[in-house]
Amino acid sequence: MDLRFSPAEEAFRRELVAWLSVEVPKVGPPPDKDDWDGRRKFDLAWQRRLFDGGFAGIDWPKDVGGRGASPVEQMIYLSESEKAHAPYVGVNFVGLLHAGPTIATLGTTEQKNRYLPEILMGNEVWCQGFSEPSAGSDLAALETKAIRDGDEYVVSGQKIWTSHAQVADLCELLVRTSKEGPKHKGITWLIMDMRSPGIEVRPLKTIGGSTEFSEVFLNEVRIPIENRVGKENEGWKVAMVTFSFERGTAFLSDLIRSRELLKSLVQLSSIPGKSGKAKWESDALRQQVGLLSGELDGLWSLTRRNISQASKDGVPGIGGSVFKLYYSELRQRISDLAIKVLGQRLMSYDGFGDPVATEHVEAYIYSISMTIAAGTSQVQRNIIAERILGLPKESL
Amino acid sequence: MNLDLTHEEIEFSQTVEDICKRNFAIDQLRASKGTINRLAWNVLGDSGVFGLCAPESISGLGLPISYAIVVCETMGRFLVPKPVIDSISLAPHVREVLSGAWICSVTSESDGLVVVEHYSDIDALALYRSKGLELIDFADLDVIGAQIPLDPLCPVGRLEDIPTGRVICKGAELTDFIYRHEILRSAYLVGIASQVLELAVQYAKSRNQFSRPIGSFQAIKHLLADGLVRAELARAQLYVAGVTFDEPECGNLERAVYSAKLLATQAAVTNSRTAIQVFGGMGFTWEVDVHLFLKRALLVSGGLVSSEECCELLAGSFYEESLSD
C-alpha cells in the first residue's frame, strides 16, 4: 500500500496547479442562481478554458478528445480545482459526468464524433431525462413511450426533476419501446435535441427558492433512430453504465467542499459571543466537530480506496454506493451543526448581512436534496444489502 | 497511490487464519474460560507474528505495519486473546515478548483505575504513563481480580497500588508506540466489525419468519447495509493510518490514527449491537457468540486513548487547521 503519487501523476499535478493559478483569477464573479443565461455562459466559458488549457475530459479516452488520464489523475484534477476555488462543473454536469462517458463507452463512431467534442469544448449543455412522475426510485417503471415511424421515434410522455433543462441543448432520454416482458427489458436510451418541436419545459421551484429542475412535457417529439445509444430495448443496460459513472468520483469536489464548510463553522464558533464565551468552549460542540472531522477523514480514505480499486478494475465499483450513502448523511449532520452555530442568523438568507452565514444557509437547504437525488438513501441501502451482502430480494 | 493489499500480505494473513482456525476456534476459547493456552501462543510466536513490527536487528521481521494490520484484523475476527495486540506492539521493546516466551498486557490509568487484563497469565504489565511506558514484573503486581469480568474470555483485575516499573520507551519512541498500538487496536476492531456483520448476514439469510427469510425485510437489510458502510469506512481509514505510520510525510499521522480508532470503535461496537438485534432473542443468549464480540469490542476500544479523547484530539487539530486558513 502506498499513498504517494507516481512521478507522472506528480508532474500532472504541478502542471495543473500552475495552470489554475493563472486561469482562476481571470474568472469573474459567478452569476445569480436564477440568472440561467448567465449561469450557462459562466459554466461553458470555464469548460472552454479547460479545453484550451488541455484539461477537458481528464479521464475520457484519448481517441474521443480526452486526456486519457488515470482515475488517480482525475482525483488530483478534482481536488486541486476545488482547492484553487475553480468554478464547479455546474450545467456541464450531465454532459461531462453522465452522457459523455456513456457515449464514449457505448456510442457509435458517428455519435462520438458528433457529441463528445461539443461537450469538451463547452459548446453544448446536456440534461438527464430519466425520472418521471410515476417512475422515481422505480425508474424501470417509466412510461414515456416511443413509437417507431420509419427512421424516427415519435416520443410522448412526461419527465420530471430534469435539472438544468431550461438551458440544455440535448437530453439523455429513457423511453419505453416495449411493454412485453420484464419492465426493464423494454427501455431505450435516446439522445434528444431540446429544440425539437413538441417539447415544453416548465421550471419547478425548489425549497431553496430557485428553479434548479423542471418538468419536461413531450408531445410527439421526433427523434431520429441514429440518436439511439445501444440497441432498442437495451437502454437499461446503457443506463447502468451511466449510473456507474455518476456514483464514481462525482462527489469528490463536494467532499472537499464539506471540509471547508466544517472549517468555516469552527471559525464562526470560535468568535466569543455576548457573554464573552465562544461556542467552541462547549465540550459537546467540540467533540461533535472532532467526530465529524474524523468521519470526513474516513470518507477521503474511502475515496482513495475506491479509486485505487477502480484503477485496477477499469470501472468504478460498487464502492460508490457505500460512499454516497455515508457522505450524503454526514453532510446533513454537518448542516445540523450549522444550525447550532448560526443561531438566529439562520433565519435570513443573507445571514443578516453576514455572507459566511449565507453560505451555510444555502448549504443547509442543498444538503437536504442529497439523500434524495441520484438514488435515495433507502435505495442505496437496498443496493448494498442485495448486491454486496447478497440478502434476498423483498417478496412483494 | 494504492490501497489494496499485496499478494504477500494476503498470503500471510491466510497463514495466520489457518493457525487461528486450529488453535483459537471459538469452542476452544470458550472452553479455556479466558486462560491463555501457552501452546497455542507458541504456535503464533513460531509463525513470526509477534515480531512483525520489530526490526530485523533484534530478530524481528521488520515488515511494513500493513502486515500487522491484516494479522490483527484476523485476530479480531477470531477473538484471539487481546494480548496478541500488546505483544505485536511491544515486541520492538521487549525481547521476551517477541519470542512468545512472555505474555504482556498493555494498560493505562484512567478513571482512577488501572485495569489489568489476563492478570493470571501475564509475565509483565506495560503501563502507559505520560512520562514513559513502564514495564512492571508480574511479581511486583498486586492485583485484585474482578469476580465477574464483563468479557467472560478476558479476566480482569485492578491494581491495588501502582508500583514503579522500568521505563522501556519514552519521547518520540513513546509516541511511535502509542500510534502503533492504537492502529493495531483499530485493526482488531475492524476485524470484529466485519465478523459480527458476517454472522448477522448469515443468520438473516437462514432465519425465516412470516414464511420468508428475515433478511428480505428492509428494516433488517438497512441495519446490515449500515453495518457494511461503517466497516468499510473504518477499514479504509485504517489502511490510510497504516501507510501514514510507515511514511509520515504522506499525511497527518496523528489525525489519521485517531480517526481510524474512532471509526473502528464505532464500527465494532455498533455492528455488534446491530447483530444482536438481528439475532432477536437468540442474540441475547450466552450460547450465541455475538455478545462475546460486543464485549471484546468494548474492551479493545478503551486503550491508551478513549473515544472521547480521540474526538478532543481531532477537534484540536481541526481547529488549528481551520484557523490557519
Ligand SMILES: Cc1cc2nc3c(=O)[nH]c(=O)nc-3n(C[C@H](O)[C@H](O)[C@H](O)COP(=O)(O)OP(=O)(O)OC[C@H]3O[C@@H](n4cnc5c(N)ncnc54)[C@H](O)[C@@H]3O)c2cc1C
Ligand atoms: C435536486 C434533485 C435533482 C434531480 N435531478 C434529476 C435529473 O436531472 N434527472 C432525473 O432524471 N432525475 C433527477 N432527480 C430525480 C431523482 O433521481 C429522484 O427524485 C429520486 O430517484 C427519487 O425518486 P422520487 O422523487 O420519485 O421518489 P420516490 O421514488 O417516490 O420515493 C419516495 C420515498 O419512498 C422511498 N422509497 C421508494 N422506493 C423504495 C423502496 N423500494 N424501498 C424503500 N424505500 C423506497 C424513497 O427512499 C423516498 O424516501 C433529481 C432529484 C433531486 C432532488
